[in-house]
Amino acid sequence: MFQILNEDGKIVNKDDMPDLSDDELKELMRRMVYTRILDQRSIALNRQGRLGFYAPTAGQEASQLGSHFALEKDDFILPGYRDVPQLIWHGLPLYQAFLFSKGHFHGNQMPEGVHALPPQIIIGAQYVQAAGVGLGLKMRGKKAVAITYTGDGGTSQGDFYEGMNFAGAYGANNIFIVQNNGFAISVPRDKQTAAKTLAQKAIAAGIEGIQVDGMDVLAVYAATKHARERAIAGEGPMLIETMTYRYGPHTMAGDDPTRYRSADLDSEWEKKDPLVRFRKFLEGKKLWSEEEENQVIEQAKEDIKEAIKKADQYPKQKVTDFISNMFEKLPNNLVEQMEEYKAKESK
Known part of the structure; x- marks a missing residue:
């Protein structure tokens, strides 16, 4: 498993440490803290009946935002339903993200210049769509990629294989990310496939695959940047398996994770929390403080308050x-x- 920061925020792989400025490192942390608050508030808004469908993201910030941070504005995102944070940081206004949750069609209308498709509800379908977008980018000679995400459960879908096989056969400009949080809703990963890893499923499609510590934002960033550089250089697509964990339920639509996950397992993964790990790293470099984090938290709360107000007032x-x-x-x-x-x- 590819890793740069261990659980204590110490560098264990100096050779692959990405070349990010201090400001870029702080921006990564800012986005993760902001997204954690967005997740907490979205859960509360869902329980209040002010949001509809919502899939919690806490625990997966490094996987989602580390990969997105390696992208450029011209790259296309084809998200799953848990990948709304990437859309927001790619340019989707927050109030529209809330409208998507409410089931309003305007939540699926990407603003001009935001290269993304709406979140896909059908498990794995985004892999086939991404292959088409990736091929289109290649045929037009674009130095851009189409990136898509699914969970470990998505790798058991036919679309997962079809999309990667197509992209591999045509050398499309694609990055395929599997966010392996251990459970396809309630089904453990080892109950749905006999494969030792999900990354090795890339072999069947003839593309490169790598397993990454999905709680390590620097490792995810580095792996995604490598995959992007390969794709735009004409070296074909890549599959990245991020080993991560969702702290909350699969969605807020009645799933109870305590029925299939133990408290010991939760505790084990909480020690690997991506925010805690990266915070320790930044504090060791004197780049982050409690005051700065509190400023991000307050800004997130204010932005969310304004966005949900706008979404609530939007024409029915x-x-x-x-x-x-x-x-x-x-x-x-x-x-x-x-x-x-x-x-x-x-x-």
Whole structure:
């Protein structure tokens, strides 16, 4: 397993230490702290009924944000439903992320210049889509990649293999990330595959694969940067397995992780917390303080307060919106229905 920082925040792999400035290191920490607060507040907002679908992210910040930090603005993100933080840091306004959770169609409309698709709800489907985007980038001669994410459960889906096989066969500009948090909802990883690692599944597709400490933000960044450089140099796609852990439930839709995870396992992974580890590293370099962290926390809370207020006040969806968004030219049966609902909505 590729690692740069151990659990105590000490460098154990000097040769692969990424060339990041002090400001860049601090920005990485800022994003992780901000995203942890966003996760906590999103869970609270979900319980209040102000958000709809939500998949917790705490514990996976290094995997999500370390990989995103290695990207450029022109790169395309094809996220799974847990990967909203990457979209936000790629340019999706926070209020739109909340609208996505509420099921509002505007939450799926990427602003101009934000190269991303909406979060994919179908497990693994984003891998096939990413392969197509990656091939398109290659054919257009773009120095950009299409990156996609799934969990360990997604590797048991047919789309996972099909997407990687296609990308491998055509040498597409792709990075495939598997965030292995140990459980596909409640099914342990060893119950869904006999493979020793998930990274080795890259071999069948003829592409490079690597297993990375997903609680080590520097290792994830370095591996993703390497994968990006390979892809834009025409050396083909890469699969990165990040060994990570989601502290919360699979989603807020009724999953109870205490039914399939032990307190001892939770405790073991909490000692590997990506924020704690990176904080120790930065404090050792005198780059981070409690005061700076509190400033980030307060800023996150203020931003979230404003964003959820805007999302709450956003115009409600109408049936006519769904009809008009689906078709450029309405079929006859929907023309009739459109008029019917227009009349209802005007009352």
